[in-house]
Amino acid sequence: MFSRSAWLHLRIPFSYYLLPVFLFSLAVSPNISPNPVLWTFVIVHLFLYPASNGYNSYFDKDEKSIGGLKNPPKVNLGLYYLSLLFDAVAVILAVVKVGIAFAILIFIYGLISKAYSHPAVRLKKYPVASWLVVGLFQGLFTFAMCYIGINRFPLENVLKPTVLIPGMLSTAQLLGTYPITQVYQHEEDGKRGDNTFSRMLGIRGTFWFVGGIFTVVTAGFMTYFYSFYPDRGYEFIFLAALSPVVLFFLVWFWRVWHDESRANHASTMWLNFISATCLNAFFIYLLLDSTQLIQLF
Template sequence: MLSLSSWLHMRIPFSYFLMPVFLFTLAISPNNSMYEPVFWTFIIVHLLLYPASNGYNSYFDKDEKSIGGLKNPPPVNKGLYSLALFFDALAIGLGWLMINFTFAIMLLIYGLVSKAYSHPAVRLKKYPIGGWLVAGIFQGFFTFIMCYVGINKFSLETAWQWPVLIPAALSTLMLWGNYPMTQIYQHDEDGRRGDKTLSLLLGIRGTFYFVGAVFGMVTLAFVVYFNAYFSSRQAIAFLIALSPVVLYFLYWFAQAYRDETKADYQHTMWLNFISATCLNAFFLYLTFSAMKFI
């Protein structure tokens, strides 16, 4: 359980790419200045729950080629399975102790769904549409509501209101637009295992076209949301924050259109990094703006 390979497969730094949902939740939370629940929600979700999911999926995928956050994955062992379950249990226990029972139950549900994504008994990953829908809903909408409950120490009923449900839904749309790009360099390995992901179904060029179309619609939806719930200033700032992402996406698309081997791990990780950095910066700006710091 304590082997280096097991810890590498937990891919803790990869949680950086998933931070925009947490920071978006923080920005619209009424209790975002309650530093203790904010701290514990972040630690539990990003340093325990997400790594547990990464490790568990790696154990059953047994990838030999690059995976998200790990260019050369070492062989997996039984210790990885135990470490992932330990992180899961620790997340749920701390969630109950430091936040509330509702938050702990939501952590449990997220963990079960993430296991269904890769476990051979269910293997949601092999269903192109179903796997894409479930991943987007739970990494977006569900995680947003879960973090809202954790950050504010609220009940689920308190979170079930339009000012929370709308940005939660936008988070899922954002994930639906991004998710196929994370699969684009794994076509060979996914095909070998029989996992027909959405990106594999669409093909290299089809993935770019699909992501570009969804991304355009999602951007419009975000602009409408910020104009309605914040101001045009935040809507413009959002567009400015996304401009490096769009430029890199178009640059990469032009390369991959001419040579499909450019749809590789390195370009995917750069897109993930640029996208996460821009969105994290924007949602931090939104949070500080809501807290009247700027």
């Protein structure tokens, strides 16, 4: 019914790179049970994110490498309808399997993600606005959305400091890493007139900015773990978990400083993979250790 190219543009495996926010939300959840956890994961990572990827790909019509696709095939109208179908399934499953509050947040996320690339709004061409919106909705909003789904809490529960603080840290982290995901697309974005945040900063400026924000955010995470989990040493484990990310970033920065063509798709995807893997591993450890589940192993 739908072409292979349409399914490829959903980029379902790319959801792995966004998994840390879900796992962080899960790790600080007080009301964990298998069904809500499973359905929240499935709805967000297998339907909502792919719907957003496909919808934005349809309107971007990229000809060069994008996140999760080195050689993206040409888009067609089937991709547009497939992305809307995935969006609809996400909302329906959220209502049936989790709850109305979670479904409302899923619906809002879908609307905002469409505004990113749709020509009527196209947030992508506004560098600061798109940077802030992506950081807020893929960070704090998604953290709160997953928290509501996992725990089946009402919406007002997201206003608690135990949700807002780690959610804002997630946003800060995405504000720091998001520009680096655009650093290899300057030529492609320029053809469409999209002055992305990374284009505004320039290639070297993007690396300086990301390095600075990353330093501040890391300090914020360490302060959070020290304050909310005293005497557990999570802040030092977090720092150790991120050491491969720091090493890769610094080596890549040095190479780009001498040759800007090194700011390419392959290196960006490697940084994303290393970062996601290290954070996923840490948050799984945090979940197992803080809930004492680790004692079962």
